[in-house]
Amino acid sequence: MEQSNTPQQEKQQSNRFTYWLKTSITARMLMVGFLVIVLLIPLSYINSLIRERSFRQTDVVNEINEKWGDEVLIYGPVLKLPYKTYSEKTTYNDKTKTYLTETETHINYAYIFPEKLDLDSKLNSKSMYLGNFESSVYTSKTNINGTFGIPSLQSKDIKVEDIQFEKATIIYKTTNLKGIKTEMAITLNGNSYNFETNFNDSRNTKNRLEELETSHLNKDLFSSKIDFNMNVTYDGSRTFQIIPVGKTTTLKMESNWSDPKFIGAYSDNDETRNINPDGFTADWKVLSINRAFSQLYLNAMPNLGQFAFGTEFVVLVDEYQKSERSAKYGFLVIGLTFLIFFLIQTMSKIHIHPFQYLMIGLALTMFYTLLVSISEHSNFLKAYLVAGISVVVLITLYSKSILKSLKFSGFIGMSLTALYTFIYVIIQLENYALLVGSIGLFLILASVMFVSRKIDWHND
Incomplete structure (x- = not known):
C-alpha cells in the first residue's frame, strides 16, 4: 500500500524546491532563459506593428507620388x-x-x-x-x-x-x-x-x-x-x-x-x-x-x-526602417540586460524574483513601442533619445529597489546607456554596420567572460 506524504513532508519538499530556485545557478539560468523566450512574443507583435505602419507609409508615399508625378x-x-x-x-x-x-x-x-x-x-x-x-x-x-x-x-x-x-x-x-x-x-x-x-x-x-x-x-x-x-x-x-x-x-x-x-x-x-x-x-x-x-x-x-x-x-533608411532594424536587436538587448542582472545576482547573492525579471523585460519591450509612436511625430534621433532615456531611467530606479545598492543600479543604468548607444550607432551605419556590430559583440562577450571567470559554476 502506497503511503501519502503528510502536509509537513509536502511543506518540506516545497521549501527545498524554493531554496533550490533561490540558490541554484542552474535554476536561475533556466528561469532567465525561459523569460527571454517568453518576451519574444511581445517583440514579435512589435515587429508586426512596425511592418503595418511601414505598409501604411508605402501607401502614403504612393499617394504623394500620384499627386506630384510618378x-x-x-x-x-x-x-x-x-x-x-x-x-x-x-x-x-x-x-x-x-x-x-x-x-x-x-x-x-x-x-x-x-x-x-x-x-x-x-x-x-x-x-x-x-x-x-x-x-x-x-x-x-x-x-x-x-x-x-x-x-x-x-x-x-x-x-x-x-x-x-x-x-x-x-x-x-x-x-x-x-x-x-x-x-x-x-x-x-x-x-x-x-x-x-x-x-x-x-x-x-x-x-x-x-x-x-x-x-x-x-x-x-x-x-x-x-x-x-x-x-x-x-x-x-x-x-x-x-x-x-x-x-x-x-x-x-x-x-x-x-x-x-x-x-x-x-x-x-x-x-x-x-x-x-x-x-x-x-x-x-x-x-x-x-x-x-x-x-x-x-x-x-x-x-x-x-x-x-x-x-x-x-x-x-527611413524612420520605420530604422525602427525595424532597432527592434531586430530586441532579443540582444533583453538577453544582455538579463545577463547583467544574472551576474550581479550570482556574484552578490542578491535574490531577484522571476516577476521582477519579467517587469524589466516588459520595460525593455516598451522602448520599441515608444520609439515607433514618437518617431511618427518627430525625427528618429529625438524619438530614440526620449524612448531610451525613459526606459533607462525606469529600469535604473526599479533596479535600485531590487538590488538595494546605488553602485549596482548605477552600473545597470550605464550598461543600458552604452547598449542603446551602441545599437543607435549600428543603425546609422550603412557599409560598416556588420563590421562594427561584430566587433562590439565580440567585446561584450569578452567582458562577460572576464567578469564571470571567478564564479563557481559547480556550487549548485
Whole structure:
C-alpha cells in the first residue's frame, strides 16, 4: 500500500524546491532563459506593428507620388515610317468558271531608331511630406537632341517607291504623362512638330509607357540626315531612366539630391561621377555594340524596358526602417540586460524574483513601442533619445529597489546607456554596420567572460 506524504513532508519538499530556485545557478539560468523566450512574443507583435505602419507609409508615399508625378522612363524619339506590302488573293467566279487573282495592298510600319541620341537632364530634387511620411520628388528639365540617318529599308526587301515618306511621324514613349509640365514638340531640321497622345484605354496606367505621336512630317526632310531637338519638363518621383535607342546614346544628369543610386542595365562613368552633400553629376555612354537590339524594327516597337538605366533618388533608411532594424536587436538587448542582472545576482547573492525579471523585460519591450509612436511625430534621433532615456531611467530606479545598492543600479543604468548607444550607432551605419556590430559583440562577450571567470559554476 502506497503511503501519502503528510502536509509537513509536502511543506518540506516545497521549501527545498524554493531554496533550490533561490540558490541554484542552474535554476536561475533556466528561469532567465525561459523569460527571454517568453518576451519574444511581445517583440514579435512589435515587429508586426512596425511592418503595418511601414505598409501604411508605402501607401502614403504612393499617394504623394500620384499627386506630384510618378517615376519617369523615356523611350524615344523614334521615326515611324509607313510602307506598302502586297499580297495576292485568288477567288473563283461561278459565272465565268474562272479564277480571278487580285493584288491587295497593306500598310505596315517601320520603326527606326536615331543614329545619335544625347540627353542632358537637370533635376531639382526635394523631400515631400504628407503628415510624417517622406517621399523623394523632383522636377526635371531635359534637353534631347540627336540625328536620324537617311532611312533605308532595302535590307528588309522594301523598295523605296513603297515607302510613304509623306505619312511618316515621330513616336515618343514615356511614363508619367501626368507629370509633363511643358507642351511637347520636336524640332526637325528647323521645323517644329507638336506631339499628341495616342490614347490607350487601359485601367492599369501606373508606370506604363504611353505613346505620343506627331502629325505627318514634311517629305523633303528625308533628302538628308535629320537633326532633332526637343525639351521636356517632368514632375517625377523615385526614379528617372531612359532607354538607349540611339546607335550612340549619352546621358548627362545633374541633381541636388545627395543620395543617388545608379540603377539599370548600364553603369555610369566612374571617372566623371561626382557625389557630394550638395548633389551629384553623372554621365553615361552606351554604344550599339553594348546592347542586344537593332536600330530597325518592322510592324511594332519592341519592349526594351530591360535595357533602361538611370538614377533612383533614395530616401536613406527611413524612420520605420530604422525602427525595424532597432527592434531586430530586441532579443540582444533583453538577453544582455538579463545577463547583467544574472551576474550581479550570482556574484552578490542578491535574490531577484522571476516577476521582477519579467517587469524589466516588459520595460525593455516598451522602448520599441515608444520609439515607433514618437518617431511618427518627430525625427528618429529625438524619438530614440526620449524612448531610451525613459526606459533607462525606469529600469535604473526599479533596479535600485531590487538590488538595494546605488553602485549596482548605477552600473545597470550605464550598461543600458552604452547598449542603446551602441545599437543607435549600428543603425546609422550603412557599409560598416556588420563590421562594427561584430566587433562590439565580440567585446561584450569578452567582458562577460572576464567578469564571470571567478564564479563557481559547480556550487549548485
